[in-house]
Amino acid sequence: MRKKNISNLFKYFILIVMAIIFLTPVYVIIVTSLKPLDEVSLSQMWALPTSIDFSSYVHAVKELAPNFMNSVYLVIPATLLSAILGAMNGYVLSKWKFKGSEILFTVLLFGMFIPYQSILIPLIQFLRTIGLYNTIAGLILTHVVYGLPITTLMFRNFYANIPDSMIESAKIDGANFLGIFRRIIIPLSISGFVVVAIWQFTNIWNEFLFAVTITNSDSQPVMVALQNLSGSQIVQWNVQMAGALVAALPTLLVYMILGKYFVRGLLAGSVKG
Amino acid sequence: MEQKIEKSTRVEPSTPIKKRRKISKDQMVAVGFISPSIILILIFVYGFIGWTGWVSVSNWNTLVPDFSFAGLKNYIYLFNDYRFQADLRNTVFFTILFIGLVIIMGLGLSILIDQKLKGESIFRNIFLFPMALSFVVTGVVWQWLLNPSTGFNQFLSVFGIQPKWYTDTNIIGGFEWGSIEFGLPVAIIAVVIAAVWQMTGFSLAMYLAGLRGIPEELREAARMDGGSEFQIYRRIVLPMLMPITVSVVIIMAHISLKIFDLIYAMTGSGANFVTDVPGVYMFETTFRGNYYANGSAIAIIMLLLVAVFIVPYLITNRRGDK
Numbered sequence: 001m002r003k004k005n006i007s008n009l010f011k012y013f014i015l016i017v018m019a020i021i022f023l024t025p026v027y028v029i030i031v032t033s034l035k036p037l038d039e040v041s042l043s044q045m046w047a048l049p050t051s052i053d054f055s056s057y058v059h060a061v062k063e064l065a066p067n068f069m070n071s072v073y074l075v076i077p078a079t080l081l082s083a084i085l086g087a088m089n090g091y092v093l094s095k096w097k098f099k100g101s102e103i104l105f106t107v108l109l110f111g112m113f114i115p116y117q118s119i120l121i122p123l124i125q126f127l128r129t130i131g132l133y134n135t136i137a138g139l140i141l142t143h144v145v146y147g148l149p150i151t152t153l154m155f156r157n158f159y160a161n162i163p164d165s166m167i168e169s170a171k172i173d174g175a176n177f178l179g180i181f182r183r184i185i186i187p188l189s190i191s192g193f194v195v196v197a198i199w200q201f202t203n204i205w206n207e208f209l210f211a212v213t214i215t216n217s218d219s220q221p222v223m224v225a226l227q228n229l230s231g232s233q234i235v236q237w238n239v240q241m242a243g244a245l246v247a248a249l250p251t252l253l254v255y256m257i258l259g260k261y262f263v264r265g266l267l268a269g270s271v272k273g
Numbered sequence: 274m275e276q277k278i279e280k281s282t283r284v285e286p287s288t289p290i291k292k293r294r295k296i297s298k299d300q301m302v303a304v305g306f307i308s309p310s311i312i313l314i315l316i317f318v319y320g321f322i323g324w325t326g327w328v329s330v331s332n333w334n335t336l337v338p339d340f341s342f343a344g345l346k347n348y349i350y351l352f353n354d355y356r357f358q359a360d361l362r363n364t365v366f367f368t369i370l371f372i373g374l375v376i377i378m379g380l381g382l383s384i385l386i387d388q389k390l391k392g393e394s395i396f397r398n399i400f401l402f403p404m405a406l407s408f409v410v411t412g413v414v415w416q417w418l419l420n421p422s423t424g425f426n427q428f429l430s431v432f433g434i435q436p437k438w439y440t441d442t443n444i445i446g447g448f449e450w451g452s453i454e455f456g457l458p459v460a461i462i463a464v465v466i467a468a469v470w471q472m473t474g475f476s477l478a479m480y481l482a483g484l485r486g487i488p489e490e491l492r493e494a495a496r497m498d499g500g501s502e503f504q505i506y507r508r509i510v511l512p513m514l515m516p517i518t519v520s521v522v523i524i525m526a527h528i529s530l531k532i533f534d535l536i537y538a539m540t541g542s543g544a545n546f547v548t549d550v551p552g553v554y555m556f557e558t559t560f561r562g563n564y565y566a567n568g569s570a571i572a573i574i575m576l577l578l579v580a581v582f583i584v585p586y587l588i589t590n591r592r593g594d595k
Contacts, residue, residue: 011385019399021446022470025414028424032417042423063500087311096303104311105589111318113583115531117555117572121565127320145317148310156530177306180587206407208534209552213560223409227538230413245581248410255405259398262405263478 002260033057033242040238060229060242066218067225068246071205074136074221079200083193084271085144085152091185094159095167105156112149113151116209125212134215142214143204149195149204154268158192159185191261198258199265218262222247286366291400322576327336329569355569359546360455360554364578366457366464367550368529374469375525376518379476384506386477387484397481401474408471413540415467418569442547452533460547464536471535472528483517486508523586530578551575 028045036053038233093105123142124133132138170180211221226247230240255262332343351357382400386393403411418424419438426435439460447456487510495505533552542557549572551571559568 008388010392011388011390015382015385015396019396022399022403025411025418025470028418029414042420043412043427046427085310089307092303092307096298096300097280097303102591104307105320106587108314109312109587109591110583111314113579114318114322115552115572115575115585116533117533117552117568117578118325118576119317120325120326120572121559121569122321123317145313149313151309177302178274202405203585206409208407208409208537209556213556223407223534226407226413227409230416232537237417241417244410248406250531251405251407252402255402259401263401266404266475266478267482 010024029241029245032238033060033245034204035238037236037238037258040236042176042230056236056238056242057246058241060246061201063229063239064222064225064243064246065221066219070189070215070219071089071223071250072137074139074143075201075204078140078204080195081140082147082151082200083196086155086196087186087189087193088181089148089152089180090157090159092153093156095162095164095180095185105152108149108152110149111146116146120209120213124213134219136215136219138214139210139219139221143200143207146210147204151200152243153190154196154199154265155192157268158189158195162188194266195261198261199268201254202262205251241242276528288433307418314499324574325569328566329567329573331569333565333569334567338565339563347566348574349573351570353451355452356546356549356554357551358451360481360549362450362455362550363458363546363548363550364530367461367468367532368526370462370465371468371472371529372525373515374465375472375476376521378469378473379480379521381515382473383477383480383484384510386481394558400477404474404478406471408532409538411467411471412540415463415470416539419463419466424490436543439543439548440463442544444547460540460543464540464548467539468529468532468535472542476525479521480514481516483514487513515562519586525583527579530582531575550570560571 010118031048032040032045032054034052034054034173036051037050039047088172089108093101127133127138128139129188132141166184167180170184175183204220207221208223208227211224212227215224226240226243229243277454327340329347330343330345332341332346334347357536382396387398416439421435421437421440426438429435437459441459442455443459444456445459447454449455459463492505493508494507500508531552532550533556536550537553537556538547540548542553555568555571555575558564558571578588
């Protein structure tokens with residue numbers, strides 16, 4: 001028993017050391033962002049603030065607020081639309097398989113892994129042509145389309161767990177394709193929708209490449225504004241830290257409240273098509 | 274594609290004799306349901322890749338589109354380009370270090386967390402939360418933590434060492450290769466640290482799910498046979514986790530090959546391009562320099578590199594699924 005205690009102590013020791021290392025950036029963000037301007041110096045990075053001062057947050061929020069709202073207007077419709085389309089595709093690809101549907105699914109899945117640089121120039125030309133360049137709507141369209149593979153994959157795997165016998169007996173009872181979708185599949189999909197929505201919300205909120213190339217100035221999402229904030233020489237780094245926390249807050253909150261579903265999305269998106 | 278779908282028939286598992294029967298109305302609705310997505314993907318993924326490929330062999334290297342055929346000129350230019358050679362070198366070392374560390378950290382931590390210790394969910398949450406952050410946030414924060422004049426260096430000064438982190442221009446073990454020095458760019462280590470901090474949670478979650486899937490009886494039986502804990506892990510657990518390791522390597526490799534935001538936010542190209550990667554080069558040359566054809570060529574090379582990992586993975590993964 002004693003031997004076991006010592007080994008447990010050792011395991012705790014490693015875990016605690018690693019946890020402290022993983023949390024250091026959080027410490028620095030919080031401590032720095034709460035310091036008054038005259039205490040923000042490179043040599044005092046690790047010191048606690050002598051008094052709590054929210055002026056960096058006021059400054060950061062003032063800088064980021066319009067872009068933060070852009071992200072909100074982007075992420076909500078994009079998440080909902082891609083989840084709905086994913087559910088529709090997943091339903092067909094799991095319960096109404098047809099000849100070639102498996103190959104079609106693989107063709108779809110490949111879109112999940114491509115570097116988006118390889119479609120970016122045509123995409124921008126296309127968005128310019130249809131008048132959606134430099135608009136939130138253009139970004140919504142982009143995220144919905146390139147979100148299709150992952151949302152389809154997640155829903156397909158989710159629906160694979162719904163027994164086929166349920167579908168078959170509904171068919172015998174005379175339910176058609178849409179009836180089964182509405183009355184059986186959708187009511188059983190609530191947790192699937194939560195997983196997919198959290199995943200898409202996090203990804204779209206955090207995305208940068210599309211955001212920085214498809215929009216400029218007024219319609220830019222918050223991550224681009226944060227990057228501009230940190231790139232500008234005149235902005236103090238306490239403001240950058242406050243800005244980083246403000247920009248990260250929505251996804252962090254979702255993770256804290258619904259972390260279980262977040263992890264399920266993470267696992268669902270990675271393996272087994 | 275459409276054509277193919279209409280000709281096909283649904284396979285009815287219960288009535289295989291009726292295999293060639295007429296397509297039901299429901300079946301047509303199903304195909305109609307999925308067609309918009311398929312068409313979107315065919316255009317936005319495959320069509321646009323083809324379009325980019327076309328730009329990459331054109332002369333469009335100014336603000337004005339010029340689709341005249343240039344052959345492989347842009348590719349040849351890139352492979353002789355100092356910056357692109359540096360990018361390939363950096364990508365190689367970034368990928369190796371990043372994947373290696375993410376695997377080791379994720380595996381190690383998941384084994385520790387899987388020991389039924391008290392508070393395991395707290396530890397799991399701490400190691401996983403960076404996954405919820407944007408690479409931009411990670412970059413902004415870590416550029417200060419690994420800033421040579423502050424951050425971790427204030428602790429390290431106790432030991433009398435002051436690494437220059439991402440500002441270091443040294444190349445370890447360098448030898449002449451094309452126009453660059455091939456070796457490990459010290460500066461890339463700083464970026465790797467930030468990336469590993471962010472992505473360890475992914476491999477941790479994957480391994481943890483894998484460990485939970487290994488029946489306890491299996492380990493119990495090995496213990497009865499007198500196997501030590503170390504042997505049990507080496508002989509039984511690790512081999513059983515192999516498919517997960519493959520998945521993690523592939524997923525991390527594709528993230529690493531297309532990485533852009535973390536490096537753009539944290540360090541940029543760096544002096545002598547020590548932290549530059551194809552993703553950053555593509556962005557800058559296309560959208561800041563208007564070298565669209567060169568940018569497209571970089572994008573196509575990135576796509577091919579990713580495809581080398583992804584295509585075999587997708588095919589085997591999908592086969593195993595059936």
